[in-house]
Structures are given as C-alpha cells and as structure tokens.
Amino acid sequence: MPHFTDGLYDSQTVLITGGATGIGFAMARAFGLHGAQVVLASRNAERLSAAAGRLTALGIENDTVVCDVRDEAAVKAAVARTVSRFGTIDVLVNNAAANFWSPAETMSSRSFRTVVEIDLFGTFHTTRAVVPHMIEQRRGVILNVAITDPQRGLPSFAHAAAAKSGVLALTTTWAAEWGRYGIRVNALGPGPTVTENAVGGMAAGRPDHPPSFELQRRRTPLRRLATPEDSASAALFLCSDAAEFITGVNLPVDGGISLPTPSGDLNPDRAAATPRQHQETTKSE
Template sequence: MSHFVAKLYAGKSVVITGGASGIGYAMAREFGLHGAGVVLASRSGDRLDAAARRLRALGVRCETAVCDVRNEDEVARAVELTLDHFGAVDVLVNNAAANFWSPAETMSARSFRTVVDIDLLGTFHCTRAVVPHMIEQQSGVVLNIVVTDPHRGFPYFAHAAAAKAGVLGLTTTWAREWGRHGIRVNAIAPGPTPSEGALSGMAVGRPDLPPSFERHAQRVPLGRLARPEDTAAAALFLCSDAAAYITGVNLAVDGGVSLPVPTSELPYGTGVPADVAPTEVPAGSG
C-alpha cells in the first residue's frame, strides 16, 4: 500500500543510475508506479533488460541506458536518450556506487581510485550533464545516495567514506549554487540494507567472513534492517513538491543507527574489534 497519491509524478521523468537492482530498482519501481517515466542507467545491459521487463509488466514507462558513470560520453548519451523519450530530466538520482572491504593500510591506490571514480566523479559527471537542462527549465531535483554520516568513520571502507563525504560536499554546494534556478539538491543515507549489491561488496576481499547483515540489526533502534523500499519512500518525498522548501539536506533513513549513543549505553563492553564498532554502517547504495 502506497503512502502517496497515485499520480504524484505524472508527466515527470526520472533518471536513476545503478537502477537495475537493489535500492536503485526499488526507487525506479516507486517513481514509475506513481506516474513517472523512468530511465535506468547501469553498466550491465542484461540486468537493465531484466529490470525493464519487470517494470513494464507493472505498467511503468521505462527506458534503459547502458552507461558507466565514469565515462562522460556515455553519460551524455543517457541524458540525450531521456530528453528524446520524455522531453525533460525532472529528477536525477545518483545511486550508482562501488564498494568492497579493504583494510586502509593495505588498500591500493587503484582500489581507492575505482570507488572514488564511480561514487564521486560519477555523481559529478551525471549531475553536470543534466543541470544545464534543469537550469533552462528553471526546475529540477538532484538526489544523491550516500552512506550514513561518513564523517563518523566507515572502517574498512575508507574509499567509500572519502567518496561519499565528497558527495555530501557537492550536495550542499550545489544546493547553494543552483537554488536560484529552482533546482533542489538533497541526499539520502540508507541504513544497513541487505541488497544483492551491498552483500557482494561486503564479501569481496574477505572470504573468511560470509556476508551477513544480521549482526547489525541489534544496533538499530527500530530493531530491524532497512529495506530498499524504505529509501524509495524517502526519495519519493524528497523529490516531490511536498519537499519544495527542502534543499541541501542529508536525510538518514537508517532506523536511528546514526544517532549518537553514550558509551555507557553501548552493549559491547570494552575492547570491541574495529570491524564491529558501532560507527560501522554497511554499504547500502551499491
């Protein structure tokens, strides 16, 4: 059951990077079911085709663009496809991300650069490609998917912490620069979300620890892990006219896991290993 009116996004177009699975697909589904024309962008043509078939079976107007967000030419083609099919880009969701477990002291420059190029530079490329059109129409929304409070630390994921902190810097900077054009820029920080992409990212480089999010549930004040639909619902709100006076914010959709907790209230005792420290928040936007 939806909490939003059925045609909330009627006549609007939404581009979602990393939209073929997980949180990205959940957002595409909800935007589409509420009237939007949706463009899914991803590196995998097979995944895009499968996702588009599922969406079209639900009655969603959906197009796909094989696109590596690190490649400016491919990003430009995805934007042109959107304009050709829907006439405008009303909402851009920067969701494409890469992540994998790696101790900071052994992380290679190549590993660091890979995640930063996709998460941070990819966000720049996609936004830079759509914003001239949004400025021309004097309206638009950019939504960036980040991680819960990367400034608190993201042990064993230093590349993602750096990249997402950079995306938050872009979020607030762009909000201040482009507000005069009627463009709003916000971010969502999903909590621990056991999507396929997040689970695989947690496992890469760590064969001794099977990927599992269950141990994180006990740290969530609301008592459960996040679902992709939780982020999708928040996205529908932040990109709608109901949030017309909201820009430059990072909305934590994490069940309260990012709330500051006095050390005396933590259930861990002393000497907790860094890989299970309360500041660790698994990736949820891959």
C-alpha cells in the same frame, strides 16, 4: 506504497543511475508506480533488460541505457537520449556506486581510485550533464545517494567514505548555487541494507561479513536492517512538492544507527547483565 497518491509524479521523467538492482531499482519501481516515466542507467545490459521487463509488467513506462558513469561522453549521450525521448528530466537520482571491504593499510590506489571515480566523479558527470536542462526549464530535483554520517568513520571502507563525503559536499554546494534556478539538491543516507550487491560485493575477502549484518541490526535502535523500499519512500518524499522548501540536506534512512551510542547497552534483554555475564554473552555470539 500507500503513503503517497498514485499520480504524485504524473508526466515527470526520472533518471536513475545504478537503477537496475537494489535500492536503485526499488526507487525506479516506486517513482513509476506513482506516475513517472523512468529511465534506468547501468553498466550491465543483462540486468537492465531484466529490470525493464519487471517495470513493464507493472505498467511502468521506462527506458534503459547502458552507461558507465565514469565515462563523461557516455553519460552525456545517455542524458541526450532521455531528453530526446521524454522531452525533459525532472528528477535525477545519482545512485550508481561501488563498494567493497578493504582495510586501509592494504588498500591499493587502484581500489581507491575505482570507488572514487564511480561514486564521486560519476555523480559529477551525470549531474553536470543533466543540470543545463534543469536550468533551462527553471526547475528540477537532484537526489544523491550517499551515507548516513561520514564523520563517524567507515573502517575498511575508506574509499567509499572519501567518495561519499565528497558527494555530500557537492550536494550542499550545488544546492547553494542552483537554488536560484528552482533546482533542489538533497542527499539520502541509507542504513545497512541487505541487497544482492551488498552481500556479494562487500563480502568479498571478508568471511565474517554475513554475521556483521546481524551485528548492525542489533546496533540499530529500530531493531531491523533497512530495506530498499525504505530508501525509495524517502526518495518519493524528498523529490516531491511536499519537500519543495528542502534543499541541501542529507536525510539518514538508517533506523537510528548513526545516532551517538548511548552509554548503556542498547539491548534491554541484556541491560541487567553483570560485566562478566555480558562478556560471556558476547563471546557466545
């Protein structure tokens, strides 16, 4: 990422939950390549091992810890291990999340609870374990990976919408509470991002999911889907001193997909189509 100086995070320790794959790993690599010591937390030991190997091959100092963010005791142990090895936690990225397609009318309470416990309670558990250290050192940055715009609704993802809305409420509340300690708290809202977990987990029970990525691309003003690196670049900025007076915000990294839909057709190639032509074109797609 040539937009940032190589030593931007020299001597800083970054803890990333859900850091073994996807957006979390892209962030780990980005922070590490800019000087940070990176600690990855995940439930999957095999994925953690593979991620650690990739980081080590790049010359990035790293550590891993198997941890389920729903387990408060395990989270506290992971944080204690990180502080013991590196002496501090300068940046916490709450990225661990669960998501899968499920219509609201058939969603089970177990499904709803699982996502809320991982996304919302996991964010609370990890932050609650880390923040005493940040208060003691009178500085720190917490970045919560959320969604772009929960007010627009997420059909078939009510569990994630509820959980991430809660995460955004925590973001603004914590920013207001902990600013006096020099702690900044922000959120980042990735747009539709094609990752292994997105294709595998979110497509479960939904045979039309892969084509929906193309539909989302067409709805995005910048005409492409997000990449994990897009979120990683935004994280590098929000957690750096360049953003030292920014707290309590949710930064959409979505190519404009969360913008209000204009009355006209977003596709200029189809703007001149008659209503009948437009209907036929839609059917053919």
